[in-house]
Amino acid sequence: MSEHAAAADHGNLNYLNHETTLWSWLSTVDHKRIGIMYLFTITIFFIVGGIAALTMRMELASAGPDFLTPDQYNVLFTLHGAIMIFLFIVPGIPATMGNFLLPLMIGAKDVAFPRLNLLSYYIYVVGAIMALFALLNPIDTGWTFYAPYSTQTKSAVILMTGAAFVLGFSSILTGLNFVVTVHRLRCPGMTWDRLPVFVWALYATAVIQTLATPVVGMTLLLLIMERWLGVGIFDPKMGGDPVLFEHFFWFYSHPVVYIMVLPAFGVVGEIIPVFSRKPLFGYKMVCYASLAIALVGFLVWAHHMLVAGISDTSAIYFSVITFGVAIPTAVKVFNWVSTMYKGSISFDTPMLYAMAFIFLFMIAGTTGVYLATLAVDVFYHDTYFVVAHFHYTIQGGAVIGLIAALHFWFPKMTGKMYNEHIAKIAFVLVFVGFNLTFLPQFVLGMEGMPRRYFDYLPEFQSMHRLSTVGALVNGFGYTFALLNLLFAWIFSKRKASANPYHSLSLEWQTQSPPIHDNFVETPTVTDYPYGYGTPVEGGAH
Amino acid sequence: MSSHADTHGDGHDELGHILPFSTYRNVLIGLLVLTVLTVVVAKVDTFDFGTLNIVIAMIIASIKASIVALYFMHLKYEDKITWLYVFFPLLLLALMMGLIFIDNPLRRDDRPVEIHDPLAQQLEALQ
């Protein structure tokens, strides 16, 4: 237990109410306020992306054109992909919870470069505005912008690729900021093996953000030059190679899925020990697994291209090395479940979401094995099996992780408690809706239905109808959960204590919501943040 | 990856390392000499090594680059983390190039089947 003085309560002066003018929010360099601003902005785009998804599901409910034309459908799935990835889930946990919690968890007053942190928020806002313009003049190339089609189509590709380029900078600067913060701003005693596992996950994510995003930035720039000046690098008529665009695109786009899911691993790694009152099982292995996933994540990108006409040698290499990423993920899951052994488990909403995460990620991980195995991927590539797999990893993983984090740290961020019953009902809706949406899509994939299809053969009809019903339940569940939190923050009168779940982690030792400078005076740390339970002889970590 | 010694403030509390003027001068001379060398190797025909040319040019360029990095940019006196974040991108560059080179050149050389169509001429005329 860090034995610095108990958090002297500053009356009710905290980061939220010590200045309340709009300008104080827009020009703040306080990492907590920037985190909150990110939270509200990305939630707007989560809703926009969700509406696009529901419209598509409505169209797909029955075979044959219903109320959309093929072009409108193509625009919708492009916007759903691009908005959800570039504007919601990539900033997702790192920009909101990461910004808010990283300095608190390592005992610092703020991130390394506070003004750079605000600059990256405003770069994100500029990128978001460009993306909103892309809503008006549609783009129909899919979020992957594959080369020959994206250089030939008449739709406004330059606008959305420009938006993604700008958003990439915001991601790079956030990653850079976090790396320097973790290296230089840890409070006395906070050595690397006393860092919370969420900070390890954020550090691994920041490394990927900083080093992978420039590659897609340049690739999108080349695509814009291709459309504008016709430099011909990806244009087959001029000797270019469209598969080379796929290589550069996936060099970033595979590590980006680890940017999305690693913070969620960190969140689950924080929640399970607190609600099991047990130390995180194999803390060191979980931390090193985060770094291993980040590093191996750079080696495996072309398993998205196993049937794209690449050489057999590279197909075999990428298929084998992809299993190398699956192992650390499996280790993490084993460690989380072992943490619950002999614990004293309470079923608050964050714990429910964390347990749901483990179940959903088991399905996500195991379906990934099908797509990594060469012979089976030849059948499953670009079918609905892939759509279901990546929704299980991104939505079942990162989004459930984000919502779990919002519920777990809600008292710390707002100083209030949300309504537990409504939160649990929303959880059930989300869980049932999500599975009802995407399990039928696994079946569609097995039956061989390709993805991005506006119209399909009648035999796929029943599964699509099920999936549409599930999508509605899922959408309703999310709105229910988010509204519950919003109303609790605005109207709830119940004051939350500084540490309602009796967590040992540093961010819970200061008052909630924390003061502007996070800690009255810089804490010193003597033990790692999972020292729950009474010591047993063989328990040395 | 994580060095336990890398606790807060890691030791040396004064600022950057100060180098004598002579180091800078020697590095400048070295760079100019190497530039001349690389031009000579490329342009004078006696040194034509065929495909080896590009390898030599890259080696010389890498020597120049490392001198600039080590002395002009004081990389020699930086801590381990900075070294790591210099070599990791170079590793990624090598990785990207290497894995694309085991794809593009080794692709299966499929050829379409030769068409022997008795009606070819007439159909061509109609087309």
Place this chain on the structure above:
Amino acid sequence: MFRYLPEQASKIAPSVDWLHNWITDLSVLFTVAICGAMVYFAIRYRKRDGVDHETPRIEGSNFLEVVWTVVPTLISIWVAYYGIVIYQDMREGENEALVINAVGKQWIWEFQYENGKQTVGEFVVPVNRPVKVVLTATDVLHSFFVPAMRIKKDAVPGHYTSVMFTPVKTGTYHTFCTEYCGTNHSGMLAKLNVVSEAEYERWVNDRSDDLAKLSMTPAKLGAKLYSDKGCVACHSLNGTRLVGPSFLKLYQQDGRKLADGSEVKFDEKFSVEEYIRESILHPAAKVVESYPNGLMPAFDGQLSDGELKGLIAFIKEQDGSAPAQEEEPASEDMTAKLAAMSLEELGQFHYESKACNGCHSLDGSQIVGPSFKGLYGKKGELADGTEYVADDAYIQESIWDPNAKIVKGFQPNLMLQTYKDQLKERDIQGIIAYMKTLQ
């Protein structure tokens, strides 16, 4: 796990499915084990009556870490190894394979055989013989996917890729395009017919349609396309207005008033021939006043230059001098041939020659009219809300007098009213028999 994978129609399919089912069993085992353990721990060690009981500070066990790193690694090696072996088996018998060229272009698959036979949207292969399809594309990325054969490969413009399979079962199999390629990506389907060796030889060497095309003048080719491509369904020859403008005296016009109020003049800068060519390839470009937009499919990329010239020559002929191109008076051998046909063949002949294929599809998808697939005996609702049963009388009435019963969701007076005198009693029976085969 339950059987959802398509039928195993290629030699490699059983081994792909064997590995698939092995992975499924392992996945289910691990998921149930881990989630079961989680749920068991959750219930067994739940916080009872609101008070945290004492918990041991177990921080980890190196032995367990080693176990659950080594075990998944071994399983991964095993699965990856078989994945590669089966992948390489797909290329078995490459040197004596039958090679077919396939070109993906926006929204059709074009196949070309060694003897020059070309087909669109359908290709035939002999059973029990390795087939190698060499793929390329002319515009954007496409991907050639035959689920029943468990094969897929992208068609990359500017490069050749190839895919191999050995069909073991005769039949017709779906072929999809699985790499997003634009508006009609979901319509870029093709049919793979696996037939016996003899049947294949007969089909490949049957160049009757090419020969027919050669022996025709452009105008006759145009007339054939006029019915084959379904123009007859919307453009009449005798001036009556159907869905689209009539071809009668179209070529002789000097200008057209357009739907957006503008007027287009035909002169040497923009001749009527260019207008017709553009309206065939991109109908939405110049929609004539008071005619619906968006009904006529764009034939861009579906008609060769020669075919376009033929259609234009055919339309040029409709200057009112020659008698309206009625169905040629049934010459003797024609009626004899029709009489000799079985009812089903007669129905199919009319389906193709009377341009029913222009509006009524066979695979369930809706073009302009209801699909023939599964129509016979179907119960449904009419536009005016009353019920209908598609029995013989209903079909006969709908052919002779289409506007009598309009099905809900379809538009009246689109279908030709002139079938009453072209199709007699026996022809209707033939069409009904043909429909029965389409359940």
Place this chain on the structure above:
Amino acid sequence: MNSAVETIPGEPPHAHHWTSVNAYHGAKLGMWLFLATEILLFSVLFTSFAIYRFLYLGEFHSASLQLDWRMGATNTAVLIISSFTAALAMDAAQHGNNKRVRNLLLFTVACGGIFLVVKYFEYSHKYDIGLFPGRTCPEVHADAASGHGDSHHGESDHGAKADHGGGHHQEFCWPTGDNALGLSDAQKEMLVSNNYKMYFGLYYCMTGLHALHVIIGMAVLSWVCLLASRGRFSEKYYTPVELGALYWHLVDLIWIYLFPLLYLVD
């Protein structure tokens, strides 16, 4: 900005969340990370250049003869000298000599200017003889004007005589609208006859992006030079000079690789 950043000449800005020494090392680590992202930005271009040089050795060889290596060599020398003066500027800043820092940085920025001027001459010369990015798509089919460069890599000789119908084989088209840019016949002839594939597409991307980084570097150094002229730096505080110098050295580093790759190799 509500974070307390008073600027006393020679004193590091007061930051409430970390000490000035920690701020110095943090800023340098942040800068090195940023240089890592720049290296990765250029790595996409270097990889594209490497793969296409391997595939179209002949075209790249004949195209690189078009470049004037003497201009490239002078540019390299200019950048090396400017890198030297930037390093001296940092050394002067470490000794707190603001005036010397200002002069050296002015010289460095001037060298950057010379580099851009030489670059301008190169670009305009290429423009005159018709080698510029963009598409000219003369109706002339590639076969009639297949490049005279002996492309011994088997891309131009196709197996199938009449391969599958239509524009599938490697038809060369350098399309920027027929005479949108007032192409003279000589320019069109130069473009079509030499099958340069995308050598000049890559050339302009790489040197163009590098020139943009030179401009950014000059802007950064001019701002630092402004601060130095106000005597802002001392032995205890010279971080901006170091960061500006680091960025300039990176720009020089990238040119050290670009020069042999584009100008010399044959």
